[in-house]
Amino acid sequence: MNVGEIVEDALRYPLSDWKKVLIYGFIGLFTTTAVFRLFFAMDGLTNPGLILLLVFLELIVSIYFTGYFLQVIKLSLSDAKKLPQFNEVKEKLSDGIKVFIVGIVYMLPIILTISIFAILSEVALGIIINHAINNGFNLENILSILLNLGIGIGIFLAIMYMIVILPLFILSLVHMADNDSALVFAFKFHEIFNKIRGIGWINLISWYLSSGLIFLAILTFLGTFTLGVFSLLDSIDIGGLLISVVIVPYLYMYFARSSALIYMKKIGE
Structure with missing residues (x-):
């Protein structure tokens, strides 16, 4: 199986049983307390005990x-073709x-990373404040800009880390x-890493980039199209629900399937 065949197989895999895709998506809805509250008509819930119960259920x-x-x-x-x-x-x-x-x-x-940059930003803020107190210059917007800049750099580095580490994380699973x-x-x-060498770094990177493009394409085009259509019908919440119940579980299944297939691939196959 080459990378193209792996991607094709994984794209077709969830389509073999849409009922399970929808069930998986419906389960995924209840991974947030907001949905729990809405479903059980407890959106204005303030009772700490019930809130803890919802968090536990989530x-x-x-x-x-x-x-x-x-x-x-x-x-x-195990080369099974059916969804679990x-x-x-x-x-489970x-x-x-x-x-x-x-x-x-x-x-x-x-x-x-984010914590360190946030702390460094706060330290810098303290220095500026002390300097301002002693020298009396105007701090207009400097404090918030500096703090946001520090946290922003930390988040940027975190995103870069995620992009690089994600294939290793998936293959470790x-x-x-x-x-x-x-x-x-x-x-x-x-x-x-021995397994990755057996797969071939080029094959792994090719699979990772292809999967990333597929993820962006499906989420961007289908997601935007779905939201656009239902916003015209003044039912944007239904559009968001369809994305959560159909598109998101489909992508999860795609990544699970394709990562297993690329893991089994060997150089030269």
């Missing part, structure tokens, strides 16, 4: 949603927790899935 649904993503990877590694069922809840929750842990580890550099979901395999970087 977390459970998010873990299950992520666990299903890993299940798609597992089935794809929504049973085996315990296994277990897999989801592991994916969350891996994600947190990979996110730590981003959190640290696949490597974990390929080893009975054992968490330790997500951090066996020597094995993961």
Whole structure:
């Protein structure tokens, strides 16, 4: 399978069972407390206990949603053509927790980067304020600009980090899935990089860029078209709902499937 065939296979994969795509999308809706509140007519909820309950439910649904993503990877590694069922809840929750842990580890550099730049900005602000107090010059807009600039640089570096690290993060999940979901395999970087060398860096980059373009194209064109049509009908909320229930789960399934297929590829195939 070359990269083009992998992309084609992964694009067709969710289309084999639209019912499951829609169910997956519907589950994804409840990964935010806002939807929970709206669905249960509790939009004005202020009770701390109920708010904590909703947050807990959101977390459970998010873990299950992520666990299903890993299940798609597992089935794809076994060359199955069908999408996973929504049973085996315990296994999906277990897999989801592991994916969350891996994600947190990979996110730590981003959190640290933004935090460091925010702290540095605050330190700089303190220096300017002290200087202003002593010398009396006008601080008009300087404080907010400096703070926003520091945080902005941190966010920019974080985005660059995400772009570079994302394929490694995805392949670490696949490597974990390929080893009975054992968490330790997500951090066996020597094995993961050996696998990448077997895939070929050019093949991996080609898949990553192709998938990125597909993601942008589907989300931009179909998403914009959907919102545009329903805004004309004065039903933009329905357009947003369709994007969440159809386009987003489709993209999740595409990435799970294609990452498993590229993982199994070897140079020369």
